[in-house]
Amino acid sequence: MIIGLALFLSALVWKSDHLKRASLGVFLGIAIIAMPTYMTGNAAQDILAKNPAASLPLIEAHQSWALLALIVISFNGLLAWIGLYQYRRKGSPASWVIPGIFLCAAASLGLMAVAANLGGDIMHPEVRDVAEGRASWLISSMSGELIKAAVTDSTTIWAACEALHFMGLAILFGMVLLIDLRILGFLKGVSFESIHKLLPYAVAAYAVNLATGMTFFIAASGQYTTNPVFFWKVGLLLVAVANLIYFTVVDDSWSLKAGDDASGRTKLAAVSALVLWIGVMYAGRMLPFIGNAF
Amino acid sequence: MTDFLTSIEQLGLSTWIREGGDIYGYALILFMHTIGLGLVAGVTFMLNLRLLGYTTMPLKPLTKLYPVIWYGFYLNLLTGVLLIMADANTKLNNWDFWVKMVLIAIGLVIQTRIQKKMLAEPGDAVPAGIQGLAWLSLFCWFGTILAGRLLAYVGPVAGLA
Numbered sequence: 001m002i003i004g005l006a007l008f009l010s011a012l013v014w015k016s017d018h019l020k021r022a023s024l025g026v027f028l029g030i031a032i033i034a035m036p037t038y039m040t041g042n043a044a045q046d047i048l049a050k051n052p053a054a055s056l057p058l059i060e061a062h063q064s065w066a067l068l069a070l071i072v073i074s075f076n077g078l079l080a081w082i083g084l085y086q087y088r089r090k091g092s093p094a095s096w097v098i099p100g101i102f103l104c105a106a107a108s109l110g111l112m113a114v115a116a117n118l119g120g121d122i123m124h125p126e127v128r129d130v131a132e133g134r135a136s137w138l139i140s141s142m143s144g145e146l147i148k149a150a151v152t153d154s155t156t157i158w159a160a161c162e163a164l165h166f167m168g169l170a171i172l173f174g175m176v177l178l179i180d181l182r183i184l185g186f187l188k189g190v191s192f193e194s195i196h197k198l199l200p201y202a203v204a205a206y207a208v209n210l211a212t213g214m215t216f217f218i219a220a221s222g223q224y225t226t227n228p229v230f231f232w233k234v235g236l237l238l239v240a241v242a243n244l245i246y247f248t249v250v251d252d253s254w255s256l257k258a259g260d261d262a263s264g265r266t267k268l269a270a271v272s273a274l275v276l277w278i279g280v281m282y283a284g285r286m287l288p289f290i291g292n293a294f
Numbered sequence: 295m296t297d298f299l300t301s302i303e304q305l306g307l308s309t310w311i312r313e314g315g316d317i318y319g320y321a322l323i324l325f326m327h328t329i330g331l332g333l334v335a336g337v338t339f340m341l342n343l344r345l346l347g348y349t350t351m352p353l354k355p356l357t358k359l360y361p362v363i364w365y366g367f368y369l370n371l372l373t374g375v376l377l378i379m380a381d382a383n384t385k386l387n388n389w390d391f392w393v394k395m396v397l398i399a400i401g402l403v404i405q406t407r408i409q410k411k412m413l414a415e416p417g418d419a420v421p422a423g424i425q426g427l428a429w430l431s432l433f434c435w436f437g438t439i440l441a442g443r444l445l446a447y448v449g450p451v452a453g454l455a
Contacts, residue, residue: 173333198343
């Protein structure tokens with residue numbers, strides 16, 4: 001994040017569009033890996049909670065601030081994607097994108113500093129009294145535990161999230177099919193630019209599925225962190241998202257006019273998109289059957 | 295009626311789907327049902343966005359996608375019937391299931407009407423009066439997803455009773 005911010009600031013100083021685009025790419029990459037990073041923290045929490053030397057209030061405080069950081073970093077990733085998308089279509093991002101990214105990047109750095117500080121104190125009994133005293137007001141602000149309680153107490157929230165998750169899935173799958181059918185030549189009469197115009201709907205659907213999916217994860221993390229199919233789902237998802245970013249930015253697909261044949265590399269990317277997203281759906285659908293998640 | 299539904303549930307095929315404990319039974323059928331959902335709702339979503347003017351794709355090549363929607367529908371008709379056979383009593387006695395069926399029926403009628411209008415249109419213009427149908431189509435297919443997903447939560451639910 002520091003590297004991303006440094007790159008971003010130097011891009012602003014030198015007014016370099018290349019550097020700006022590169023820093024947007026870095027922010028987007030950070031946002032993508034922030035999700036599994038948060039998840040491994042949850043898995044570690046389950047193990048650490050059994051260790052008497054670890055401080056439970058500090059673990060929870062660390063977790064809460066990490067969650068806030070994750071939300072801001074993900075939002076920053078969304079802004080970075082919008083910036084890259086607008087660079088591709090219009091040659092420059094809208095006026096609100098760059099300041100928004102600056103604010104989010106600075107805020108997430110602060111949130112991560114707090115989370116890291118709390119995390120560092122978890123296994124240090126000598127500073128525990130001071131650290132826990134500081135932590136008490138921090139925990140109450142926003143806690144994964146609160147979300148967990150709200151979601152597990154209410155079937156309505158869970159069911160609504162499930163329904164939204166499947167609607168998002170349908171939109172993403174429709175987008176991937178449309179891109180693939182064009183790239184592979186079935187819809188050759190359509191320019192890629194006119195399909196590219198629909199990408200924001202797919203990214204909005206992805207944002208909905210990330211939010212609802214993280215809600216499931218926070219509410220019942222134990223059933224996911226011990227489930228091998230879940231690792232497959234997240235792993236495939238990371239590559240699938242990278243694939244979607246490929247089709248957002250590269251010249252190969254962007255320059256395809258009606259009637260043009262796609263390059264071999266782009267066709268390979270299209271085929272892998274379909275395989276990856278079907279893999280994500282398969283692993284997701286199998287969560288209750290191969291593992292034990294509901 | 296209950297006797298009849300129970301006799302369906304006790305067919306060899308239904309029992310295997312429900313209780314086979316086999317990943318190729320209930321789980322795989324449910325996965326195929328999800329793929330079909332993606333084909334019907336996902337492709338109609340993209341086509342309806344075009345009809346509503348949110349992008350500029352030429353209309354003629356897109357008519358080639360109509361069969362894709364119908365493959366998705368037939369896949370879900372088949373997998374849906376298999377899923378009902380496994381849990382005939384709970385599904386057919388659930389009001390939410392019938393909401394879902396009505397939405398699908400309206401969705402299919404609308405899709406047929408959209409296709410008829412589009413194929414009758416000689417140029418590359420959006421035919422008059424199609425935007426209302428496009429909105430209704432979105433409502434029906436996303437309503438179907440909602441009603442379908444809620445089958446696991448409202449009314450009689452298999453396995454939880």
